[in-house]
Amino acid sequence: MERLAYMLGDSGARVALTQGAARAVLESAAADQGPLRILDAQAQAADWAGCSAENLSPESIGLSSQHLAYIIYTSGSTGVPKGVGSFISGLTNRLTWAVESVLPEKPVTAMKTGIGFVDS
Numbered sequence: 001m002e003r004l005a006y007m008l009g010d011s012g013a014r015v016a017l018t019q020g021a022a023r024a025v026l027e028s029a030a031a032d033q034g035p036l037r038i039l040d041a042q043a044q045a046a047d048w049a050g051c052s053a054e055n056l057s058p059e060s061i062g063l064s065s066q067h068l069a070y071i072i073y074t075s076g077s078t079g080v081p082k083g084v085g086s087f088i089s090g091l092t093n094r095l096t097w098a099v100e101s102v103l104p105e106k107p108v109t110a111m112k113t114g115i116g117f118v119d120s
Contacts, residue, residue, distance in 0.1 A: 004029035011071050065089035
């Protein structure tokens with residue numbers, strides 16, 4: 001709980017997406033971290049059912065490839081976890097590479113990291 005609260009405060013998170021029982025944990029960790037809007041994918045599914053399934057144009061909402069895609073935190077082996085930001089351009093490059101170079105070649109592919117982890 002303490003680690004999650006630290007990461008929410010350190011990252012300056014203002015919106016979090018969660019579901020189910022994880023929501024209560026997130027709410028508890030965020031209690032002293034300032035305003036955080038929590039979106040619950042399960043509880044709010046009916047609210048989103050009528051929304052368009054079309055992707056928004058990044059430009060229409062003011063996003064560029066130089067905006068953050070996510071922040072990944074270290075294990076905290078030095079005592080305090082350190083956040084490292086990954087940009088949309090890095091994530092785009094990783095996903096494009098995987099789709100074009102790895103996934104079409106074989107029906108089954110083992111990857112050492114999650115598809116969204118920018119490790120280069």
